[in-house]
Amino acid sequence: MEGFRTIILADPNPVAEELMHRVIEDGAHTRLKEIATIDERRDQERKKRLLRNVAAPTANDNFTAEHAERIETTRSILAHRAKEKLSRTERLKHRYEFGYVHDGATPIGGKLQDGFVYKPLKSRDHPHLQAFVRTLPRLGKLKAGQTKEFVDNLGDSKVHFLDYRYIEGNKEVVGFIRTDNDGIYDSPEDLKRQLHKVLDPRGIPLPHLAVGEQSADGRIHKPHLITLLPVGNGVRTDEKANWRPIALLDAVSRALCHATLSMNSDPGGMSNPLRVKNPLSPHWTTVILNEDLPLTLAELGKRLDLRVTNARLQRDHAVVVGDREGMTECQSNSAFTTFRAATTNLLRHWHRTRDVKLDLSNREKLMANLMVELGSEARHSMSHGLKPQQAMAILYKVCAYLAVDFNPARIGSLRDNPGCMKDELQGVRSLRTRQSLGAHHTATKKRARTLAIMVFYMKKAGSDVSKARVARDCGLSKDTVYRLWNEAVAGL
Numbered sequence: 001m002e003g004f005r006t007i008i009l010a011d012p013n014p015v016a017e018e019l020m021h022r023v024i025e026d027g028a029h030t031r032l033k034e035i036a037t038i039d040e041r042r043d044q045e046r047k048k049r050l051l052r053n054v055a056a057p058t059a060n061d062n063f064t065a066e067h068a069e070r071i072e073t074t075r076s077i078l079a080h081r082a083k084e085k086l087s088r089t090e091r092l093k094h095r096y097e098f099g100y101v102h103d104g105a106t107p108i109g110g111k112l113q114d115g116f117v118y119k120p121l122k123s124r125d126h127p128h129l130q131a132f133v134r135t136l137p138r139l140g141k142l143k144a145g146q147t148k149e150f151v152d153n154l155g156d157s158k159v160h161f162l163d164y165r166y167i168e169g170n171k172e173v174v175g176f177i178r179t180d181n182d183g184i185y186d187s188p189e190d191l192k193r194q195l196h197k198v199l200d201p202r203g204i205p206l207p208h209l210a211v212g213e214q215s216a217d218g219r220i221h222k223p224h225l226i227t228l229l230p231v232g233n234g235v236r237t238d239e240k241a242n243w244r245p246i247a248l249l250d251a252v253s254r255a256l257c258h259a260t261l262s263m264n265s266d267p268g269g270m271s272n273p274l275r276v277k278n279p280l281s282p283h284w285t286t287v288i289l290n291e292d293l294p295l296t297l298a299e300l301g302k303r304l305d306l307r308v309t310n311a312r313l314q315r316d317h318a319v320v321v322g323d324r325e326g327m328t329e330c331q332s333n334s335a336f337t338t339f340r341a342a343t344t345n346l347l348r349h350w351h352r353t354r355d356v357k358l359d360l361s362n363r364e365k366l367m368a369n370l371m372v373e374l375g376s377e378a379r380h381s382m383s384h385g386l387k388p389q390q391a392m393a394i395l396y397k398v399c400a401y402l403a404v405d406f407n408p409a410r411i412g413s414l415r416d417n418p419g420c421m422k423d424e425l426q427g428v429r430s431l432r433t434r435q436s437l438g439a440h441h442t443a444t445k446k447r448a449r450t451l452a453i454m455v456f457y458m459k460k461a462g463s464d465v466s467k468a469r470v471a472r473d474c475g476l477s478k479d480t481v482y483r484l485w486n487e488a489v490a491g492l
Helices: 014-053 065-098 127-134 188-202 243-259 267-271 297-303 310-324 329-352 363-379 388-405 431-464 467-474 478-490
Strands: 006-008 100-102 116-118 166-168 176-180 209-214 220-228 275-277 285-288
Touching: 127 209, 127 220, 176 243, 176 267, 188 209, 188 220, 188 243, 188 285, 209 275, 220 275, 220 285, 243 267, 243 297, 243 310, 267 310, 267 388, 310 329, 310 388, 329 363, 329 388, 363 388, 431 467, 431 478, 467 478
Parallel strands: 006 285
Antiparallel strands: 100 116, 166 275, 176 220, 209 220, 209 285
16 A cells, blocks of 8 residues: 555646745755755864864873773764764665555554555645745754654654654744644545635635545545745744734634634644644645645735634634534523633632642643533533533533633632622623722722832831832832822831
8 A cells, every 4th residue: 555645636826836946945955055054063063072082192191091981982972973873864765765664553543554655755746745844843843743642853854754644833933824624524625625615705715735534435534724824934933023923823823713613623723733734744645725825924814804712713613513413503602601601610719729630731631620520510500401412512612622721820829819899799780880890999909019018118127217218129109109108107
């Protein structure tokens, strides 16, 4: 058996293809020259450092056993590195000559797959696949693996990395947008036909790549839809990056997922958007859906509804799930709102009581704990008249989303007291009045905290207390100290 192939379904676009080839080749040549120069300089410096240790001792040196041992250790390191470099070269040569070999006896993703030999490199099949390679980080930071749960820096050559089933994009400069799709399609043509049906009326371009497993009957299972960004126009996400392009990237990702909800796109995939089914792996079938040049984020944003929030995305996804389970939109919305509030309150309670069930290191276990804790209530008291199976379907989606999205930092410190104004706000329906009461409560707490700080430093200063000194010691403005001085003096 040969490996899974690349299927090109996009209409030919010679102009776009030539431009893509030119951009990629120019960038690749420049990058290869840079890498060659850096590697050569790095090797020379490493050899110099090592050869210092094996330099012959002079008459002034005390040639001891320690010196001899250091020489022997350094020589063995040099020999090991030379041997390792040779083995890397041999493995790379073997990959080019004989191809990627899967024996069929090793489970892949928890199941056995027939053995095959795949000789060519998929990246040579199409310019978009070459462009995808450019969205990956350097070899030292590149992570890949055979399962979605475990990816790591496993290989010694980028060519070997590109054979793994899952791979992570560059986290510092994002070059693609992934949409996780849980649908099963009769054929690659059926997938493209459904995408046209959903996206064309809205003027949204098709994703460039679809990557999924193709069964013996030709069906495509749960593909990842990949929308490429122009080469050299990725989005920086490091500490010095501008927040606006990052916010636009998140908005575009949500909008693309929302546009394909009817095709079973999963918002949960946005929690780890850069870990993708590798379109260059022989284990997957890669479908080229769109040969046009990639659009920039700004151009994509003009064609999408960027007002889609996370809450709206999850709620609309619950409607789709509910419709599939035979629920009305009103029922699914009510159930989603109730389950989300209950799950959020439970997570906050576990956080404040330091419950062991809140295991943030294992999100799957956390989701299971939420399902166990809320399952009975979801089926009975919170069901909104739904069947148990329908209620559990909505609860599963809510728990899966919140188990990944929950961040304790968003709810403040453990000293916060949510619900402290519950009695004061009882029966108050006006939003403006509720906001006014909340603002007054917050201002009162801040005033009391500031007075406590002033009193502490006034006592510390003793007889040498003054308004200027208190302002300087407390880090408060003089206006604040002057305004609260009489109250602080009364509190001494």
